[in-house]
Amino acid sequence: MRASTYHLNTLKEAPSEAEVVSHQLMTRAGMIRKLAGGIYTYMPLGLKVIRKIEAIVRDEMNAAGGIELLMPVVQPAELWQESGRWVQYGAELLRIKDRHQRDFVLQPTSEEVITDIARNEIHSYRQLPLNFYHIQTKFRDERRPRFGLMRGREFTMKDAYSFDRDEASAQQSYDKMYDAYMRIFSRLGLEFRAVAADTGSIGGTRSHEFQVIADTGEDLLAYNPDSQYAANIELAEAPCLLAERAAPAQTLEATPTPGAAKCEDVAKLLGLPLERTLKSLVLATEPEPGKVQIWLLMLRGDHELNEIKAGKIPGLADFRFATESEIVEHFGCKPGYLGPIGTALPVRVVADRTVANMADFVCGANREDYHYTGANWGRDLPEPEIVADLRNVVAGDPSPDGVGHLAIQRGIEVGHVFFLGTKYSDALKATFLDETGKPATLQMGCYGIGITRIxxxxxxxxxxxxxxxxxxxIAPFEVVICPVGWGKNETVRNEAVKLYDELRARGVDVILDDRDARPGVMFAEWELIGVPLRVTVGERGLNDGVVELQARRESDAVKIPVESALNKVLDKLETL
Amino acid sequence: MRASTYHLNTLKEAPSEAEVVSHQLMTRAGMIRKLAGGIYTYMPLGLKVIRKIEAIVRDEMNAAGGIELLMPVVQPAELWQESGRWVQYGAELLRIKDRHQRDFVLQPTSEEVITDIARNEIHSYRQLPLNFYHIQTKFRDERRPRFGLMRGREFTMKDAYSFDRDEASAQQSYDKMYDAYMRIFSRLGLEFRAVAADTGSIGGTRSHEFQVIADTGEDLLAYNPDSQYAANIELAEAPCLLAERAAPAQTLEATPTPGAAKCEDVAKLLGLPLERTLKSLVLATEPEPGKVQIWLLMLRGDHELNEIKAGKIPGLADFRFATESEIVEHFGCKPGYLGPIGTALPVRVVADRTVANMADFVCGANREDYHYTGANWGRDLPEPEIVADLRNVVAGDPSPDGVGHLAIQRGIEVGHVFFLGTKYSDALKATFLDETGKPATLQMGCYGIGITRIxxxxxxxxxxxxxxxxxxxIAPFEVVICPVGWGKNETVRNEAVKLYDELRARGVDVILDDRDARPGVMFAEWELIGVPLRVTVGERGLNDGVVELQARRESDAVKIPVESALNKVLDKLETL
Known part of the structure; x- marks a missing residue:
């Protein structure tokens, strides 16, 4: 490609709404242009990146036995009603009506359609296992789309679906996809981590996320540097930090803590470590319409609630945080001084594992500006009704696999594999005839990769x-050749074109910047765009028989003899 | 690819709703599966065909200087309002609302979005010419989707858009696309014809359609076997078939024609050639709200009205056919006996070119069961107010280019190039700075190819x-290897796999049918799917040192020595 016949349009400034660096840089580099909130045009440079990602994903999917097809963007509501997700999915599912007022959705994912295909296409165990995938436009009507391609509304996803005769075979299909994903993200050249994850709204029994490691990631990942253990913090199990509960040593006292509504303030005021305090969180559920149940969740003062874990406690699946009036009604006190001792009305108490083994702790006294000190389970209040893992793990927590301690890093979820079981095949009655000639339900897995998000x-x-x-x-070009003095020096032109032609002949994705721009402008533009290798061909260098090789990640350029430039560039590319 | 790890599912019967052979065969061959009316899943075999079509289109678009990008499927209403098409487009434009009740469309085409991109990205004449294209999912909410991929609602289109500084340059861009399309359809291996065409709702000043020749095509194409002239019958100019008007030789007589309401019946009854009769068609327009204007269009009895030509007559742009009550009111007579002589109320009369030179003609007498014979313009009724080309050309008509005569064939429109001029760039104010530093409006062209329709x-x-x-x-596979006795004969297996590996190594897209099916079943399946070349490897042949080569289009198989099978297959492929 020659730059003069391509479309490059870099910008000095990113739009003010671009909050994250990828959004800023993709816009400035001319790779994406916003059409509407969360909807982007992939400009030529951006599309090249997307296509390279797609090609690697497709290649590894095929190698792992995946069979590509293409399911429509517009899908009839009936299938979504059959699975129940028409109701469950919420506002992110964009529902539309055609000219005959029939209901359709813009697909956010294709479990329903592929299960419909499977129930029509798969008749016998002899056809199994099967793994269908497609790389297709998806739409999720995010309430607040942002972060550019990281959280768009229209995006490209690879989604694969496996069908197996039994759970053991389905586990093999899952493992095959897990391995393919490991190869895909390695080939993409990204630092990543596979972590155990929650199955969320997709459902199923187990799952792994593939996370690109980045300080700006929204996900927190817990991993054990000394073992294979890694999990999204949503899922990572937090142990009890106290081997056993100490005997009470203090007496219960209501202690004035004026204005100290937070554990940190209470600990400071009382001169106690934060680890001695208890944090009270009040949730509400509606076990039946019109009836409200109030729950008090207790965490150690330095710990954070994990809402996904809370939601898994029997009865708390659909919890919400209690309103202030509900809190006052049940505790006789406003938030900041709440605790499990002497509540105005009965509430259900759930203690985190560590909390359950604390002794002589500090907690709110259900009286404004007062906390209890020296509180003890069993003596001053009943044993907690429920003890559960309620908190996020923190760095230094013992690893759940029993070896060493956890570290925490941030990641961006770019892939997710789910062991679905029969969630969708049950709902859509997708069966096959097994070896004995009897109908059996298909075992499914689903496997997503966020192509554009990558x-x-x-x-x-x-x-x-x-x-x-x-x-x-996945660079838009592997090499850029920057001739200095293109317009006026024929030798520069000839050498640049010669190297360009040679590299193209070797299959290198190279662009020749023949726009006759000033070197500073040209270099800055290609550094912004991020091409991994630049070759500068200039009159001065050629007089000395050299051209300059500049790797984007290295600080210094190296001079290479012009006669061996091709091989030096090819060698350098191999190292990138 | 091995068939045992692929997904094949051919059907004995096509669905009853499949009216055309392509719909029937693609369904039976397992290439598409219907998800909803006009919405199909491309099954693995079908997607392979689509991808091969895309690859050829992409390759030639790139070679012609096209730059690929990707515009979104979901587009904001504002741009469509700016161009005016939000109102003009009608019910085929699927309009949707997002969760915030903002209006969007599912794109049927992307003139608005690309013009918006152009006005933001193109600043200077130095950036021109530019040609952006994408290959993307489109949606047109057809009232009655049918014919499988021929008239779907969701489909894939390649649409390109050129931007130029002036009309001469825009014409060059248009010609470049025309030439690229010629190469594309040649490479696809299709018999096709480029024909001059009407610009329709896309607008612009000139256009060509690329039509795949097929007896089942919906379009009629007029072409001159002795010259380059070719046009869609919608556009093909019909000459006057009478060099001059003969002098009246008969007297006007109201002749009883009981029950003869059609020209054919009248001619038969009177023993006259059909070419002596006049056909009367009554149209209505509303030049201002509430006011109806009635038009009488006169064609020779053997000619057919061309509605597109009629619509181009000043005043007739928005015509409709008159209702029976309007006809009775203006002619004092019901349809079947209408004519231009002595109408009850004034009507505007438009005569086809040939009609205007007829003499002693037969026309309805505006009296039930009567026709006039011996009618003559000027003598029996005023000269026609308007003389125009109103009819479809027919085979044998003189060619508009003055040489020889027209032939007619049927075609399927698969590509269309439009010279748009400034229709969209005016509406969206897409300008650039010209050589003198003054803003000028971009000249545009647009160029579509119906990928899935192909x-x-x-x-x-x-x-x-x-x-x-x-x-x-564009075959899903180029070669299929059918081993006879796969399950029981190791020599058969070895020879089949050897040829399979060799062909793959040469880059041939080959499938090995290792399902151990009976030969008849296997052959019928691959003939249905339409793979161009089959190699049958069987025990009996191998004993004689041969395998069988069967080209799908040839009636007989040929035996080829097994040791030269690879080269024979490669040679044969070259001829297909």
Whole structure:
């Protein structure tokens, strides 16, 4: 490609709404243009990146036995009603009506359609296992789309669906996809981690997320540097930090703590470690319409509630936080001084595992500006009704696999594999005839990769002050040739074109910047765009028989003899 | 690919709703599955065809200087309001609302979005010419989707848009696309014709359609076998067939024609050639709200009205056919006996060119069961107010280019190039700074190819009683190897696998049918699917040192020595 016949349009400034670096840099580099909130045009440079990601994903999916098809963007409501997700999915599912007022959705994912295909196409166990995938436009009507390609509304996803005769075979299909994902993200050139994850609204019994490691990631990942253990913090199990509960040593006292509504303030005021305090969180559920149940969740003062874990406690599946009036009604006190001792009305108490083993603790006294000190389970209040893992793990927590301690890092979820079981095949009655000739329900897995999101995540992980640092595998171009003095020096032109032609002949994705721009402008533009390797061909260098090789990630350029430039460039590319 | 790890599912019967052969065969061959009216899943075999079509289109678009990007499926209403098409487009434009009740459309085409991109990205004449294209999912909410991929609602289109500084340059961009399209359809292996065409709702000043020749096509194409002239019958100019008007030789007489309401019946009854009769068609317009204008269009009895030509007559742009009550009111007579002589109320009369030179003609007498004979313009009634080309050309008409005569054939429109001029750039104020530094309006062209429709059209053109006859370039597989006795004969297996591996190594897209099916079943399936070349490897042949080569389009198989099978297959492929 020659730059003069391509479309490049870099910008000095990113739009003010671009909050994250990938959104800023993709816009500035001319890779995406916003059409509406969360809806972007992939400009030529951006589309090249997307296509390279797609090609790697497709290649590894095929190698793992995936069979590509293409399901429609517009899907009839009937299938979504059959699965129940027409009701469950909420406002992110964009519902539309055609000219005959029939209901359709813009697909956010394709479990329903593929299960419908499976029930029509799969008749016998002899056809199994099968793994269908497609790479297709998806739409999720995010309430607040932002972060560019990281949280768009229209985006491209690869979604695969496996069908198996039994759970053991389905586990093999799952493992095959897990392995394919490991290869995909390695080939993409990204630092990533596979972590055990919650199954969320997709459902199923187990899942792993593939997370691109980046400080700006929204997800927190807990991992054990000394073992294979890794899990999304949503799922990572937090142990009890106290081996056993100490005997009470203090007496219960209502202690004035004026204005100290937070554990940190109470600990400071009383001169106690934060680990001695208890944090009270009040939730509400409606076990039956019109009836409200209030729950008090107790965490150690330095710990944070994990809402996903809370939601898994029997009875708390659909919890919400209690309103202030509900709190006052049940505790006789406003938030900040709440505790489990002497509540105005009965509430159900859930203690975190660590809390259950605390002794002589500090908790709110259900009286404004007062906390109890020296509180003890069993003596001053009943044993907690429920003890459960309620908190996020923190760095240094013992690893759930029994070896060493957890570390925490941030990640961006770019892939997710789910063991679905029969959730969708039951709902849509997708069966096959087994070896005995009897109908059996298909065992399913589903496997997503956020194609367009990967482009954003790659930048969040790989950038510097001057622009993007694309991994070679997904860079819009692998090499840029920058001739200095294109317009006036024929030798420069000839050498640049010669190297350009040679590299193209070797299959290198190279662009020749023949726009006759000033070197500073040209270099800054290609650094912003993030091409991994630049070759500068200039009159001065050619007089000395050299051209300059500048790797985007390295600080210094190296001079290479012009006669061996091709091989030096090819060698350098191999190292990137 | 091995068939045992692929998904094949051919059907004995096509669904009853499949009216055309491509719909029937694609369904039976397992290439598409209907999800909703006009919405199909491309099954693995079908998607392979689509991808091969896309690849050829992309390759030639790139070679012609097109730059690929990707515009969203979901587009904001504002741009469509700016161009005016939000109102003009009608019910085929699927309008949707997002969760915030903002209006969007599912794109049927992308003139608005690309013009918006152009006005933001193109600043200077130095950036021109530019040609952006994308290959993307489109949606047109057809009132009655049918014919499978031929008239779907969700489909894939390649749409390109050129931007130029002036009309001469825009014409060059148009010609470049025209030439690229010629190469594309040649490479696809289809018999096709480029024809001059009407610009329709897209607008612009000139256009050509690319039509795949097929007896089942909906379009009629007029062409001159002795010259380059070719046009859609919508546009093909029909000359006056009478060099001059003869002098009246008969007297006007009201002649009883009981029950003869059609020209054919009148001619038969009176023993006159059909060419002596006049056909009367009554149209209505509303030049201002509430005011109806009635028009009488006169055609020779053997000619057919061309509604597009009629619509181009000043005043007739928005015509409709008159109602029976309007006809009775203006002619004092019910349809079947209408004519231009002595109408009850004044009507505007438009005569086809040939009609205007007729003498002693027969026309309705505006009196039930009567026609006039011996009628003559000027003598028996005023000269026609308007003389125009109103009719469809017919085979044998003199060619508009002055040489020879027209022939007619049927075609399926698969591509369309439009010279748009400034229709969209004016509406969206897309300008650039010209050489003098002054703003000028971008000249545009747009260029569509119906990717998924091509698959259907290729089958309409290429099929026989047993199934599809894919051109090699877009066949789902180029070669199928059918081992006879796969399960029990190791030599058969070894030879089949050896040839399979060799062909793959040469880049041939080959499938090995290792399902151990009976030969008859296997052959019928691959004939239905339409793979161009089959190699049968069987015990009996191997004993004689041969395998069988069967081209799908040829009636007989040929035996080829097993040791030269690879080269024979490669040679044969070259001829397909």
């Amino acid at each position: 482009a954003g995540a790659a930048i969040e992980q790989n950038h510097d002050g001057r622009g993007i640092l694309w991994p070679r595998a | 698959a259907g059209a290729a089958i309409e053109q290429n099929h026989d009683g047993r199934g599809i006859l894919w051109p090699r370039a």
